[in-house]
Amino acid sequence: MNLTLKIWRQKNNSDKGGFKDYKLGGISKDMSFLEMLDVLNEELSAKGEDPVHFDHDCREGICGMCSLYINGKPHGPQQTTTCQLHMRSFSDGETITIEPWRAKAFPVLKDLVTDRSAFDRIIQAGGYVSVNTGGVPDANEIPIPKTIADMAMDAAQCIGCGACVAACKNASAMLFTSAKVSQLALLPQGQVERKTRAEKMVAQMDAEGFGACTNTGACEAECPKGISITNIARMNREYFSAVVSSQNV
Numbered sequence: 001m002n003l004t005l006k007i008w009r010q011k012n013n014s015d016k017g018g019f020k021d022y023k024l025g026g027i028s029k030d031m032s033f034l035e036m037l038d039v040l041n042e043e044l045s046a047k048g049e050d051p052v053h054f055d056h057d058c059r060e061g062i063c064g065m066c067s068l069y070i071n072g073k074p075h076g077p078q079q080t081t082t083c084q085l086h087m088r089s090f091s092d093g094e095t096i097t098i099e100p101w102r103a104k105a106f107p108v109l110k111d112l113v114t115d116r117s118a119f120d121r122i123i124q125a126g127g128y129v130s131v132n133t134g135g136v137p138d139a140n141e142i143p144i145p146k147t148i149a150d151m152a153m154d155a156a157q158c159i160g161c162g163a164c165v166a167a168c169k170n171a172s173a174m175l176f177t178s179a180k181v182s183q184l185a186l187l188p189q190g191q192v193e194r195k196t197r198a199e200k201m202v203a204q205m206d207a208e209g210f211g212a213c214t215n216t217g218a219c220e221a222e223c224p225k226g227i228s229i230t231n232i233a234r235m236n237r238e239y240f241s242a243v244v245s246s247q248n249v
Helices: 033-046 117-126 146-156 163-167 174-185 194-207 218-222 230-248
Strands: 003-009 018-024 095-099 108-110
Touching: 018 033, 117 174, 117 194, 146 174, 163 174, 163 218, 174 194, 174 218, 174 230, 194 230
Parallel strands: 003 095
Antiparallel strands: 003 018
16 A cells, blocks of 8 residues: 555644655555554654654553544544554555644644643542452452443443544543543442542543533544443533532531
């Protein structure tokens, strides 16, 4: 395959940045998208040019690092992570536009790399359970209905890639935050902090500069793990319950 890559290049957070075109040939359709970028970087390095910086880690669709906006869609034309996207999804001679996530809360660090530590701070605000000393019951001894366990596991599949934010016209982090709230609110282990968890995490989400949710559903449509927007409804219930409880204390 022969391709034209239109890639966003930006030296640092203060640099204005802009697109640069690269011609790339001999690409196999069986390559992953990141392997294709590796080939480009090998060519750039051989010429003494600065390679394109992009996030990656496991390359197995688990870590959530490979955040790229490809041809106007988070992670490209398929509902998957960028590392699991293969070049057979594109055509020979095609021009592919590659950008970083565009959100106030995800500032660009260099080229295609963005700072997504805002997600970490949201989790730190309330995405944890209490651990007390003393005897700990075996997990299998805690009765949890299968339907509840399944919903909690579905929410826990969120890998924090940020595609939901990138897809949302408001750059909202509601799907991510609600998934983290839901997986704990549904289980017995998460009940101790239940009354304050959503309140703290939503407050941190707002403080980070993410936009509001207007229920367009773009986040769910682009999420590589298929996280449902029903989690947003659950988080809203958790949040309002916490606010009412704190006012009545």
